[in-house]
Amino acid sequence: MPCFRQCGVIRGFMRRKSLKQNTFILTIAGFIVKLLGFFYRIFIANSIGAEGMGLYQLVLPVYNLILLGLTAGVGIAISRLVAEETARGNYKNAKRIAVFSGVSIFISGTVIVAVMLLNLDLVVNIFVGDVRTKSALYYLLPTIPVIAAFTSLKGYFYGRQEMVPNAISQVAEQVTKLVVVYLIADIFIKGDLEQKCLFATIGLITGELANVLTVFIAYRIRKADKSVQNQRIMRKRDIARALLRISLPITTNRLVISLLGTVEFLWIPQRLSVYGLSNTEALTQYGKLTGMASPVIAFPSMLTAALATALVPAIAEAVATRRMNRANRQISRSIRVTVVLGFLFSSLFICFAHEISDLIYPGQNVGHMLYLLSFTGVFFYLQQTLLGILNGLGKETATLTHSMITSLVRLAFVWFGIPYFGLNAYIIALIVSNLLGAILNMNTTIKTTGMSLDFGDWIIKPLVASISGIIAAPIIKMVVALVFTSRVMVLIFSAGISGGLMVAMLILMGVFEIKDMRHMIPFNIDKYRKI
DSSP states (O other): OOOOSSSSHHHHHOOOOHHHHHHHHHHHHHHHHHHHHHHHHHHHHHHHHHHHHHHHHHHHHHHHHHHHHHOOOOOOHHHHHHHHHHHOOOOHHHHHHHHHHHHHHHHHHHHHHHHHHHHHIIIIIIOOOOGGHHHHHHHHHGGGHHHHHTTTHHHHHHTTTHHHHHHHHHHHHHHHHHHHHHHHHHHHTSOOHHHHHHHHHHHHHHHHHHHHHHHHHHHTTOOOOOOOOOOOOHHHHHHHEEEEEHHHHHHHHHHHHHHHHHHHHHHHHHHHHTTTHHHHHHHHHHHIIIIIIIIHHHHHHHHHHHHHHHHHHHHHHHHHOOHHHHHHHHHHHHHHHHHHHHHHHHHHHHHHHHHHHHHHSTTOOHHHHHHHHHGGGGHHHHHHHHHHHHTTTHHHHHHHHHHHHHHHHHHHHIIIIIHHHHHHHHHHHHHHHHHHHHHHHHHHHHHHHHOOOOHHHIIIIHHHHHHHHHHHHHHHHHHHHHOOOOOHHHHHHHHHHHHHHHHHHHHHTSSSSSHHHHSSSOOOOGGGOOO
């Protein structure tokens, strides 16, 4: 048990919790993180401009490629292995798995980063294609081994189904980023684009370091649990084999997808130049799409990302203890909630894309991009939940195949479509690839679990509610505009009424019932029913 036992409240928070409680904790943390992240994104975007954001977005694929290659599969493997050992009461093995993994990741990361630093000119000139990213990468790359190594501790806490340390670390990351960039803004924002890119990168570095430091502190102050007697201690070679068995397909998946994604993001500005835009215009459009419009669409994913993260150990434990009926109930409910919320948020973005973009990024003309991206929202959110389900079921090879297919589809659109249709071709690629990925992953989930697809409650009824909300939204906006003159108030009340209308229709059509609401609430409300 944690050493926080002196404080009953904190001790209660640190205990192992159910799926819905873990999802609730991660959702609340996700909301705070996304909210702070919005302020951070707005501040950065308004400080360095769309072109500066475009340059910064060229740095991120390199960082993500290395970090995901080192941690993506291992993090999930640690979560699953720790969940299995915890279910058996072997807590000593759970800690050995986390520590051994962290040391291995650190050594691997150090070697990779050293090679890249020795060839940094080649990286920025050939791989990235813009020498102005050199300063940012010079400071960013050395932090990767440390950040990657402590990911093992995140996997440990996820496997123990203790979400509070990771939730707090995410909040600490965003707070640190905001404070740091605010304090150093005057030093960098008056410089050239290279300085502005470095400015955004420093925010990234300090935030990530604050994140892993918080997790490390939580791990260090946590007292060890007493293992069940006569449990076998795993040897390092056994840990390595188990990690490789689970992580290799996932790491290959993420590495291949990250590599394809890196190529995809680096190709976009180049193909926009073929379309007829200057380098500055191409970088500006790229920055608006990836640095401004995409984060808005991703904001509601705080729920689906939390659900996907919590599902992996929950399903792994249910499978390990042979409680498949419980796993299927969790999977079915999670998919339904994701689809319904996905339709709801996608509809709101479709209705209020221009109002949202003008409020967050005034004068940047991001509304059209946000409107087109809205159509991919529901499939993007569903993808997150389905990937969490399939990873929990051990279907990493299937997710690799599906992800490669969708990435190749996007690359084809980037290479052949952008020179003729500009960024619209890439946005269409996102819609098509996310839809295709959702169909493929859903099909694998159904085949693996044997559950049936409730076409009516999962698709038809939410779609009817969404279309009704989209039709009613313009009228609602006109009526609300007669009452309020403030654009912010018009947006808040119009979106609230439109969303409320869609939720009411879902309840009337029986998609949501009282028992479903009770399952989603992470507390026992039966004792309050008489009040």
